[in-house]
Amino acid sequence: MPYVDGFIVAVPKKKLEAYVRLSKKCGKVWREYGALDYREWVADDVKVGKLTSFPRSVKLKAGETVVFAWITYKSRAQRDKINAKVMADPRLKEMTEGSPPFDGKRLIYGGFESLVKV
Numbered sequence: 439m440p441y442v443d444g445f446i447v448a449v450p451k452k453k454l455e456a457y458v459r460l461s462k463k464c465g466k467v468w469r470e471y472g473a474l475d476y477r478e479w480v481a482d483d484v485k486v487g488k489l490t491s492f493p494r495s496v497k498l499k500a501g502e503t504v505v506f507a508w509i510t511y512k513s514r515a516q517r518d519k520i521n522a523k524v525m526a527d528p529r530l531k532e533m534t535e536g537s538p539p540f541d542g543k544r545l546i547y548g549g550f551e552s553l554v555k556v
Contacts, residue, residue, distance in 0.1 A: 440474075441517050443509045445547040448496040451503055453539035454480070460539060461507075467527050468509055471520045475510040496544045505540075517549060 449457045465476035481504040484492045492504045511517040524530065 439513060440552045441511045441514045442550045442552075443511075443517060443521075443547065444507065444550055445545055446492055446496055446504055446506050447540050447542075447545040448498050448502045449480075449505050449540045451501055454503065456539040457505070463529060464524075467524055467529055468520065471523045471527075472516060473509050473511055473520055475508075477509075478505055478507040480505055495546055514549065514551070 461478050465478075468476045481492065484504055486493045486498075492498075492506065496504060498504060509517075511520060
């Protein structure tokens with residue numbers, strides 16, 4: 439059964455180019471280890487809601503934008519194996535040990551099982 443990791447994160451607009459470079463590297467690594475798809479999208483029409491919204495969820499600050507993304511796998515088991523390899527990959531030390539172009543404390547992340555396919 440397909441499985442998806444999804445995340446949203448606040449990215450400073452002045453660091454968006456650096457974020458894109460890191461994302462392209464991440465996507466390449468995830469795909470090399472077997473992820474079926476790796477997609478990232480930048481906010482275009484996300485208003486601040488009165489109670490909840492994408493901007494509120496990541497505590498968006500002035501000068502930042504929201505990035506919404508997902509990674510698709512064949513299964514949860516495959517995802518767990520791939521993510522273990524990705525997190526150990528030396529090409530991504532910038533993301534795991536360095537100073538990534540986003541605030542990881544405001545990244546929202548989780549795994550999802552397929553519910554509806556039309």
